[in-house]
Amino acid sequence: MLRHSLRFVFSLFGLLFLTGIALASLCVWRSPDEDIAEIYKADSYKTVFQDVTDVQRQRIEQQLGYSLDPDETQFKFFPVYKGENQIGTVMTHAGKGQFGVIEVVVAVIDTGSGAIVKRVSIQRDREKAKAALRSLKFLGQFKGMTAMDNFTIGEDLKPARNDAVKSSQAVANAVRKLLIVYDDFYGLKRAEIKEKENK
Amino acid sequence: MNFARFALKNLFAHKVRTGLTLVSVVVAVAVLFTLLSFNQGYDKSLKTQLQGMGVHMMVVPVGCPYEAASLILKGGKITSFLPASVLNDVAAIPQIEIAVPTFMNGIVRPEEGRTDIYLGVDSTILKLKNWWKLKGKFPEQPNEMFLGYDVSLIEQSHVGDQIYVPEKDATFDVVGELSPTGTEDDGFFYVPLATAQKMFNQPDKLTSILIRLKNPEDAPVVAVKLANIKGAEVITMGELLGTMMNLMGSAKALLLSIVLIVIVISALGVLNTVLMSVFERTKEIGVMRATGAGKLHIFCLIWLETLILSLIGGAGGLVVAIFGSRAIEGIIKRFLPMAPKGSVVTLDPHIFGLVLVFVLGIGVVAGFYPAIRAAQAKPIEALRSE
Numbered sequence: 001m002l003r004h005s006l007r008f009v010f011s012l013f014g015l016l017f018l019t020g021i022a023l024a025s026l027c028v029w030r031s032p033d034e035d036i037a038e039i040y041k042a043d044s045y046k047t048v049f050q051d052v053t054d055v056q057r058q059r060i061e062q063q064l065g066y067s068l069d070p071d072e073t074q075f076k077f078f079p080v081y082k083g084e085n086q087i088g089t090v091m092t093h094a095g096k097g098q099f100g101v102i103e104v105v106v107a108v109i110d111t112g113s114g115a116i117v118k119r120v121s122i123q124r125d126r127e128k129a130k131a132a133l134r135s136l137k138f139l140g141q142f143k144g145m146t147a148m149d150n151f152t153i154g155e156d157l158k159p160a161r162n163d164a165v166k167s168s169q170a171v172a173n174a175v176r177k178l179l180i181v182y183d184d185f186y187g188l189k190r191a192e193i194k195e196k197e198n199k
Numbered sequence: 200m201n202f203a204r205f206a207l208k209n210l211f212a213h214k215v216r217t218g219l220t221l222v223s224v225v226v227a228v229a230v231l232f233t234l235l236s237f238n239q240g241y242d243k244s245l246k247t248q249l250q251g252m253g254v255h256m257m258v259v260p261v262g263c264p265y266e267a268a269s270l271i272l273k274g275g276k277i278t279s280f281l282p283a284s285v286l287n288d289v290a291a292i293p294q295i296e297i298a299v300p301t302f303m304n305g306i307v308r309p310e311e312g313r314t315d316i317y318l319g320v321d322s323t324i325l326k327l328k329n330w331w332k333l334k335g336k337f338p339e340q341p342n343e344m345f346l347g348y349d350v351s352l353i354e355q356s357h358v359g360d361q362i363y364v365p366e367k368d369a370t371f372d373v374v375g376e377l378s379p380t381g382t383e384d385d386g387f388f389y390v391p392l393a394t395a396q397k398m399f400n401q402p403d404k405l406t407s408i409l410i411r412l413k414n415p416e417d418a419p420v421v422a423v424k425l426a427n428i429k430g431a432e433v434i435t436m437g438e439l440l441g442t443m444m445n446l447m448g449s450a451k452a453l454l455l456s457i458v459l460i461v462i463v464i465s466a467l468g469v470l471n472t473v474l475m476s477v478f479e480r481t482k483e484i485g486v487m488r489a490t491g492a493g494k495l496h497i498f499c500l501i502w503l504e505t506l507i508l509s510l511i512g513g514a515g516g517l518v519v520a521i522f523g524s525r526a527i528e529g530i531i532k533r534f535l536p537m538a539p540k541g542s543v544v545t546l547d548p549h550i551f552g553l554v555l556v557f558v559l560g561i562g563v564v565a566g567f568y569p570a571i572r573a574a575q576a577k578p579i580e581a582l583r584s585e
Binding site for chain 2: 030
């Protein structure tokens with residue numbers, strides 16, 4: 001009993017200590033309750049932290065075509081639930097725009113063979129083309145896209161405004177990165193499980 | 200007779216009860232140690248931060264000088280202003296080495312749950328804060344700015360980038376960024392003084408003048424001279440520190456009271472455990488007395504059990520405090536105003552010793568009554584008991 005009690009106290013302190021460190025480098029989700037109700041008509045969500053291994057990092061970077069930021073050692077996923085069923089996942093990303101940071105919220109549904117975009121929204125920015133960037137005309141283009149699609153502004157997607165190509169591309173890059181990361185964490189794991197089952 | 204071995208055997212005969220009592224002592228000691236260490240580090244850190252500003256005194260608008268001064272130090276929206284002409288009167292005082300005019304104001308960004316603080320300064324600030332490491336250059340044009348370290352991280356903006364302020368429809372070129380200072384300076388957008396005044400429609404107005412004296416001992420003389428300037432109030436860093444300490448005093452007292460309650464509860468837990476043990480062992484104590492053990496032997500045995508409980512709990516509490524002080528500090532900081540950045544808990548050997556003596560003291564007090572009661576048991580009555 002004594003051993004258990006002590007173990008509990010130490011674990012509690014350890015958890016608090018580690019949580020304090022882990023939260024440091026991540027982009028927050030600013031209005032989760034409103035978002036899940038609006039996007040999924042859902043009532044709850046969880047927060048899942050996933051550490052990126054060196055192998056995963058290499059694989060993700062190879063697919064992205066550029067390096068992850070040095071502080072991107074961990075990703076945060078928000079699986080969304082209706083009742084007890086998971087009906088989607090939300091991810092957030094803070095990236096450099098044209099006039100400061102742009103925080104993007106990407107809601108996806110899992111088709112079984114990877115994630116597809118359900119909705120993209122911007123929760124924070126200081127862009128001149130703020131209204132155009134947040135418009136359905138621009139963000140609606142991402143609906144249904146997967147990690148396998150092309151995300152080049154001007155070719156595959158239209159910019160929010162002609163003078164906002166850089167910030168439009170920043171949003172597109174964020175969506176693509178999160179789709180690739182999601183598929184690497186969940187798509188690959190699922191494939192591995194299936195492979196083991198088949199064997 | 201080996202008292203210590205006997206006492207330990209008695210304690211381990213009731214593992215659950217002893218374990219739970221130990222946990223309560225561990226928690227009380229861990230919280231007490233962290234709070235005392237935090238308290239010491241907090242005061243030290245605040246003094247260091249104020250001294251580190253390189254400012255001996257500050258001229259602020261007439262009103263509540265302490266409120267204005269703390270807003271200026273921590274960053275905030277200032278609602279009253281000094282006429283810019285005050286700077287000439289201040290600079291004319293011969294004992295003053297540097298006088299830096301500043302204009303501070305904030306733009307609330309509700310969607311981000313924060314306020315962007317813009318600080319208008321001229322290049323004299325670089326003389327005042329001569330330890331600053333500025334990457335890039337100081338703004339020379341009205342549309343140039345440099346960023347505090349935290350701001351450049353949050354905005355992911357660096358030298359060569361642009362920052363747009365939508366609320367003012369103003370675009371700035373980022374020409375510099377500060378290396379981390381560990382102070383509130385990291386959280387500001389720095390723009391030229393005239394630009395800040397224009398942005399917030401307060402031309403020829405200042406929010407404060409930061410002053411460094413040639414000789415800090417001249418502060419009282421200079422304060423008298425500054426007090427004669429119309430529309431201005433002067434505040435020295437010593438006064439400001441005293442006011443801040445008073446403000447924090449009540450919050451600290453509340454925290455300390457909670458910890459003291461925890462300690463009293465854990466002391467009662469120790470007392471209860473040992474007393475229960477004495478009641479259960481009445482017959483055993485009777486046998487010991489009948490076979491030659493004196494009152495002092497019994498007293499020492501019971502007292503030793505309490506001391507061992509306190510000592511093990513105290514040592515465990517200190518170990519938990521060493522590893523968990525950061526987490527406990529995080530919780531304490533939520534209750535204290537103006538908490539300095541970063542960790543302020545220092546593992547001071549004096550506090551270490553103090554807490555250990557304190558917990559042993561509790562053991563001595565809590566164990567006294569059960570020990571006396573056991574020692575006074577009459578052998579015949581004790582042997583008859585069920």
